[in-house]
Amino acid sequence: MNHEISIVVNGEHRTTLVDSRRLLVHHLREDLELTGTHVGCDSSTCGACTVLVDDRPTKSCTVLAASVDGSRVLTVEGLADPGGHSPVQRGFRARHGLQCGFCTSGMLVAATALLADQPDPDDRAIREGLEGNICRCTGYQTIVESVRWAAEHGGAGNAATAHIAAAREPS
Template identity: 60%
Template sequence: MRITVTVDGTEYSDDVEPRMLLVQYLRERLGKTGTVIGCDTSNCGACTVHLDGHSIKSCSVLAVQADGSEVTTIEGLARDGTLHPVQQAFHDNHALQCGFCTPGMIMQSVDLLADNPDPDEKAVREGLEGNLCRCTGYQNIVKAVRDAAHHMRPGAGPEAERVDERTPSHAAGGE
């Protein structure tokens, strides 16, 4: 089957097997290896990406289901060499150890903050409950998400103009 999908602002058209998972398409065809294959059962969330602006587990979506859609991967969050505020907060707050869950955690966190720009600790934990981390115990992850929320508030600095980072740059007037 032929699909056309926009990934990180670039449109791709490819023939794919009807049974190819979106995570396989992103990694194997497009080289978007930041999208991690964790469990293949949608339990861990390591493969989380944004499909049309909302987080999904790409191991539970077929590539053909993404036909005509926009996908944002962890590679697509940074702009012009500057990390997204959530990426920066994960770095600043040491919210990663082995790094395996980090791309999915960041993608889910961006979606969480778009829906709830000022989550308390409980809201962060509930918003990330579909993503598993085996290293950190979530303390620094929660801290990072709350820190990112603080930095993304209007008037908080350069990040303030990033209202909804789920929107790919070309749709927001970028490249």
């Protein structure tokens, strides 16, 4: 059975028809061609598919696309500020918070949500904020350093902050 859904993805209103069994991650990647969100485990274990749904980090591999009807969705493609990369993206580059890159999109989104809620987290808060996002390459220290760098250089960033603020406005 198909459902028409209306969502705002990365600030753009999208109305699409989705099968009732279609997962959000597949809708984003295949229907909307936003391939930055990765499919890692299909069981919500790794966090590579993390997106923000109404400002909450959400593992899109376990959410039906039809269930986000009326929501705002932010993917890794929506993190960049108008002038370039967000502070979180710049932090991952500056502090080498990635290696193979597979988990990076989910880490970036989760870190953005963390910094929107906690602009100056300590290392423990960063580790807790990224809990549920697995990196098999880095050992996490450079990821923590990347998020700390971002906190010191602009936090969540303008695009993400605007998205999160809009999601929090009463309907």
